[in-house]
Amino acid sequence: MNLSHSITIRNALPSDHKTVLSVIPEWWGGRDLRSSLPKLFFLHFGNSSFIAEKNGILCGFLVGFLSQDHPEEGYIHFAGVRPGFRNQGLGKTLYRHFYTHCLTHSRTIVRSCTAPENRLSIGFHRRMGFVPEPGDIMEDGIPVTLGYLRENDRKVVFKKMLAEKYDNAPE
Ligand SMILES: CC(C)(COP(=O)(O)OP(=O)(O)OC[C@H]1O[C@@H](n2cnc3c(N)ncnc32)[C@H](O)[C@@H]1OP(=O)(O)O)[C@@H](O)C(=O)NCCC(=O)NCCS
Incomplete structure (x- = not known):
């Protein structure tokens, strides 16, 4: 991993919301x-x-939570890396921070979803060991779940099993 040592990772604060929103379209x-x-x-x-x-410049973020209804699961809702910082291991590092948080709370399943059009995200998730859940239809060989988060919503729904025992480097 070529990740710069000068990148720091910390927990998100309410005051980060405005900055995170400002980068999403780009x-x-x-x-x-x-x-x-x-x-x-x-x-x-x-x-x-x-x-x-x-x-002090935002170069990546991950928004996730521990499921209230599914005591073995954590869910990654949003994650992004600034374009100039991609392919240097930052996305993986953010995901690993979340895996560690999950395992600390006995969560061994991580779920995430992405739009079928977001091939970049699908490639990243597959590389990170996520497996698409069976969907309602197939699009270009990828299972797509219909109406997942709202009416007419189409999502590729991903699942990853974490090693039950924390080994300090969960993929
Ligand atoms: C998806 C995203 C977060 C990946 O971040 P990143 O920092 O570039 O990813 P990393 O460098 O940590 O890559 C981790 C691994 O995935 C691989 N990878 C990254 N992007 C990939 C892609 N599009 N297809 C296949 N593999 C990919 C890397 O080669 C690396 O593999 P390695 O472990 O063998 O070295 C980033 O591209 C992004 O922000 N995209 C736009 C927002 C988005 O779509 N987010 C999706 C989640 S909501």
Whole structure:
């Protein structure tokens, strides 16, 4: 991993919300997903969400939480890395921070989802060991779940099993 040592990772704060929202359209290639990330996540899930910074500049973030209804599961709702910082291991590092948080709380399943159009995210999740759950239809060989988060929503739903025993380097 070539990740710069000057990048620091800390838990998210409510005051991070505005900065995170401001980068979403650019980081997601023009898709405006800001309405899917209300401040609620930063008010109530800060200790399971992470901010990566270099010299005070946001270079990555992960918003996740421990499921209330599924005691073995954690869920990654949003994660992004600043375009100039990609392919250097930062996304993986943020995911590993979340895995550690999950395992510390006896969560051995991590779930996430992404739009079927987001091939970059699908490739990343597969590389990170996530497996697509069976969906309602197949699109270009990928199972797609219909109506997942709202009406007419289409998502590739991912699941990853973490090693039950914390080994300090969960993939
Ligand atoms: C998806 C994203 C978070 C990945 O972050 P990143 O810092 O570039 O990822 P990393 O460098 O940590 O990559 C980890 C591994 O995944 C691989 N990888 C990264 N992007 C990939 C892709 N598009 N396809 C296949 N593999 C990919 C890397 O090669 C690396 O593999 P390795 O472990 O063998 O070295 C980043 O591209 C991004 O922010 N995209 C836009 C937002 C988005 O779509 N987020 C999706 C989650 S909501």
